Amino acid sequence: xxxxxxxxxxxxxxxxxxxxxxxxxxxxxxxxxxxxxxxxxxxxxxxxxxxxxxxxxxxxxxxxxxxxxxxxxxxxxxxxxxxxxxxxxxxxxxxxxxxxxxxxxxxxxxxxxxxxxxxxxxxxxxxxxxxxxxxxxxxxxxxxxxxxxxxxxxxxxxxxxxxxxxxxxxxxxxxxxxxxxxxxxxxxxxxxxxxxxxxxxxxxxxxxxxxxxxxxxxxxxxxx
Numbered sequence: 184x185x186x187x188x189x190x191x192x193x194x195x196x197x198x199x200x201x202x203x204x205x206x207x208x209x210x211x212x213x214x215x216x217x218x219x220x221x222x223x224x225x226x227x228x229x230x231x232x233x234x235x236x237x238x239x240x241x242x243x244x245x246x247x248x249x250x251x252x253x254x255x256x257x258x259x260x261x262x263x264x265x266x267x268x269x270x271x272x273x274x275x276x277x278x279x280x281x282x283x284x285x286x287x288x289x290x291x292x293x294x295x296x297x298x299x300x301x302x303x304x305x306x307x308x309x310x311x312x313x314x315x316x317x318x319x320x321x322x323x324x325x326x327x328x329x330x331x332x333x334x335x336x337x338x339x340x341x342x343x344x345x346x347x348x349x350x351x352x353x354x355x356x357x358x359x360x361x362x363x364x365x366x367x368x369x370x371x372x373x374x375x376x377x378x379x380x381x382x383x384x385x386x387x388x389x390x391x392x393x394x395x396x397x398x399x400x401x402x403x404x405x406x407x
Contacts, residue, residue, distance in 0.1 A: 193222070196222035196223065197218065197222045197224055197228065197233075198243055198246045199222070200218045200219075200222035201242070202300050203221070203297065203300045204218050204221065205243060205304050206301070206304040206307070207300070207303075209307065210240055210313065213236075215235070215236050215239070218239070240316065241316055243304070244305075244316055247301040247305060250298070253283075253287055254283035254284075254287050255283045255284055255326070255330060256326065257283070258276060258330060259279075261273055261276050261330075261337065264340065270338065273337035274334075274398065276330070276334050277334040277335075277392075280330055280331055281392065282389075284355075285361075285362075285381075285385050286385075288302070306363055308320060327355075332348075335396070338396060350395075361388075365377075
């Protein structure tokens with residue numbers, strides 16, 4: 184039996200339509216036919232080439248993960264804990280990580296509807312991972328967790344595994360909450376363009392986190 188190859192443009196349209204619809208209505212609220220209709224494609228293609236809606240959902244997630252190169256993936260590797268210069272490298276790596284991660288999650292803000300929908304879909308998936316996509320999600324997230332944890336282990340070698348995990352979750356949550364709550368933050372500020380200076384906000388995230396970690400060399404002089 185000959186397996187027909189789905190033309191790349193049709194595959195792209197179906198996957199992008201899936202991202203938009205799954206983001207808007209969730210998995211259960213989205214139908215294959217409406218995805219295919221928006222993509223100007225035959226709904227039978229979803230069953231044949233993606234093994235149904237679940238398969239298309241997984242392909243949509245894979246597409247989200249591969250749409251852009253993550254700035255975090257470009258960060259320099261840290262030297263082993265205890266080696267000369269490890270603490271200085273970890274301090275720099277920690278700051279670079281916060282800049283890279285915040286830049287990544289903020290980069291789609293109001294620019295590309297697919298990127299914006301991708302962020303909505305990813306947020307929903309992280310809040311309530313589907314069983315079928317859990318392994319894929321962990322595979323994507325693990326490098327972020329590993330890099331941040333490695334920084335924290337060097338900066339705070341006295342912390343046990345549970346404390347390191349709590350610190351990591353708190354730092355990640357700071358940035359993710361800001362991104363996901365930006366709409367209400369702008370309403371509270373009374374400024375639809377807030378923040379005009381994202382670099383200043385990122386520096387606050389860095390300072391706030393380092394103070395919380397209790398890293399003394401991060402603040403040799405008092406900072407306002």
